[in-house]
Amino acid sequence: MAGVKNLAPGDLPVAGDLLAAAFMDDPFFRAMVPDPPRRRRWLRVVQTANLRTLLPEGHVYGERDGAAALVPPGRYPLPLVRLLAFFARIAPRSIEGHLPPRSWLRGWRMQDLIDRIHPREPHWYVSVIGVRPEAHGSGLGRRLIEHAIGLAGELPLYLETTNPRNLPFYARFGFDSVGRHETSDGDPVWAMVHGRRSSRIAGMTESSSSSRV
Numbered sequence: 001m002a003g004v005k006n007l008a009p010g011d012l013p014v015a016g017d018l019l020a021a022a023f024m025d026d027p028f029f030r031a032m033v034p035d036p037p038r039r040r041r042w043l044r045v046v047q048t049a050n051l052r053t054l055l056p057e058g059h060v061y062g063e064r065d066g067a068a069a070l071v072p073p074g075r076y077p078l079p080l081v082r083l084l085a086f087f088a089r090i091a092p093r094s095i096e097g098h099l100p101p102r103s104w105l106r107g108w109r110m111q112d113l114i115d116r117i118h119p120r121e122p123h124w125y126v127s128v129i130g131v132r133p134e135a136h137g138s139g140l141g142r143r144l145i146e147h148a149i150g151l152a153g154e155l156p157l158y159l160e161t162t163n164p165r166n167l168p169f170y171a172r173f174g175f176d177s178v179g180r181h182e183t184s185d186g187d188p189v190w191a192m193v194h195g196r197r198s199s200r201i202a203g204m205t206e207s208s209s210s211s212r213v
């Protein structure tokens with residue numbers, strides 16, 4: 001992959017691998033799958049399956065060492081048939097990797113929380129964005145996020161992050177942290193929006209407060 005471009009099905013295994021590397025040190029995934037080799041294998045499976053699920057939305061893009069996937073307005077949550085296909089892709093590999101039930105449950109609680117706090121009015125959603133650690137500082141992350149901002153136009157651009165170290169990065173591009181929430185396991189997630197152009201998103205609880213689900 002050279003230059004930001006829309007990805008084809010054949011690009012997804014490479015993109016899934018680089019996203020796995022990007023999320024290896026995320027606090028949530030470290031807690032969910034403590035063993036590093038197992039975590040890397042699991043993330044590769046999940047990220048590749050997620051990209052395949054999002055590809056029909058037409059906004060999966062990247063470069064050689066970074067990738068992102070956006071969901072257009074009115075398309076989240078995705079159709080049930082595609083969500084079922086996603087779980088069908090990851091379940092056998094997760095079982096093969098002996099991912100314990102408690103890890104599945106922790107992941108389900110996080111996804112449930114993400115669904116609960118997701119805004120309902122029209123917006124663009126950054127479902128995933130990541131850069132291989134070796135490419136940090138290259139400007140690739142900036143190009144990926146600026147591409148997303150350009151796609152969103154005048155509509156809000158929304159994302160979540162489970163890594164507090166990402167907050168300053170997104171803030172540099174005009175994102176505000178509009179809510180900090182926790183699962184019952186104590187795993188936090190921050191909701192962020194680019195430009196306060198939506199009264200619903202802008203009215204969410206500020207990052208200094210916390211909700212627990």
